[in-house]
Amino acid sequence: MELDITFFAFAIPAVLFAGVSKGGFGSGAAFAAAPLLALILPPAQAIGLMLPLLMIMDVTALRAFWRRWNWPVARVMMIGAVPGVVLGAGLYSVANADVLRFLIGSVAIGFVAYQLARARGWLRLEGRRPFPGAGYFWGGMAGFTSFISHAGGPPAAVYLLTRGLDKTTYQATTVLVFTAINLYKSGFYFALGIFTADTLWAGVFLVPVAFGGVFLGVWLHKVVSEKFFFGITYVFLTITGAKLIFDALT
Numbered sequence: 001m002e003l004d005i006t007f008f009a010f011a012i013p014a015v016l017f018a019g020v021s022k023g024g025f026g027s028g029a030a031f032a033a034a035p036l037l038a039l040i041l042p043p044a045q046a047i048g049l050m051l052p053l054l055m056i057m058d059v060t061a062l063r064a065f066w067r068r069w070n071w072p073v074a075r076v077m078m079i080g081a082v083p084g085v086v087l088g089a090g091l092y093s094v095a096n097a098d099v100l101r102f103l104i105g106s107v108a109i110g111f112v113a114y115q116l117a118r119a120r121g122w123l124r125l126e127g128r129r130p131f132p133g134a135g136y137f138w139g140g141m142a143g144f145t146s147f148i149s150h151a152g153g154p155p156a157a158v159y160l161l162t163r164g165l166d167k168t169t170y171q172a173t174t175v176l177v178f179t180a181i182n183l184y185k186s187g188f189y190f191a192l193g194i195f196t197a198d199t200l201w202a203g204v205f206l207v208p209v210a211f212g213g214v215f216l217g218v219w220l221h222k223v224v225s226e227k228f229f230f231g232i233t234y235v236f237l238t239i240t241g242a243k244l245i246f247d248a249l250t
Contacts, residue, residue: 001045001198003205010040015053015206019213020220031151035108035240038149043100044092048194050150051185052203053210058179060214065172073135073163074173077156078180080139085181087140088147089188102248104149108241112234114154134159139177146181147188 001007014033037046092100117123138159146152156177160170189195 001041001202003202006040007202008205010036011049011202011206012209014050015209016213016216018050018054019057019210019215020217031108031111031149031153032237032240034149034151035104035237035244038101038104038244039240042097043104043149044097044194045196045199046104047148047150048189048196048199049202049206051182051189051195052200053206054150055179055182055186056207057210057214058175058182060211061175062179065168065175068168069172069176070163070165070169073160073165074176074180076135077139077142077159077177080136081143081146081152081177081181082140082184084140084143084145085147085184085188088144088185089192092147092188092192092194098248100148101244104151105241105244105248107145107149107151108237108244111151111154112237112241115234134162142177143181143184146178147185152178152181 014036017032017036033050034046037049041049095103114123138155141155141158142152145155153174156174160173165173186195
């Protein structure tokens, strides 16, 4: 991994996306980091670079929302996430880089489709009664997609939005669930060699960017429309996802 101008030209915006989202603005935008980095790095390095930075952000957010979560809801999802993470690790161990690029690109396109469907009212989750075992199922889906590309937000939201949580409880529960999922992932990342000396060293340079992104998210929340921000994010993710799928297939 060369820490050159090209690397930082992609890595800094990627980490800023994640930090801005963790700062409470543009929830879900953190997922944009992995597809962006996967354009210039092997997928394993892209996700390996981001996980320690996301865990640092998790700790900061966890302190801010301490004990404001819904424990029964979080517990079910955290238990369900375990087999999802194991499945993700199993797939990673047998898949090549192009398969991972295709998966990251597909999840990026799917993320945009999910958000647009909700924004246009085609998909309404609030107030719906979940099926038996839904928390375990969607927790597993969140664990799997989070392992592959740090994209567990949409599956988690499908379940959390049916629970009638207020905004603060929803955010706190999300933070707790993904703090646990990222801890699960870290052990497998070490075992599978996804963490390397290069990714950890590169991450050191990006820690200030991560914190800066969190503070930027707080500021953007006050001065910029989330609709405008998401519009840019969706266009970016569509282009990036399509490019990753094209690269994987060709």
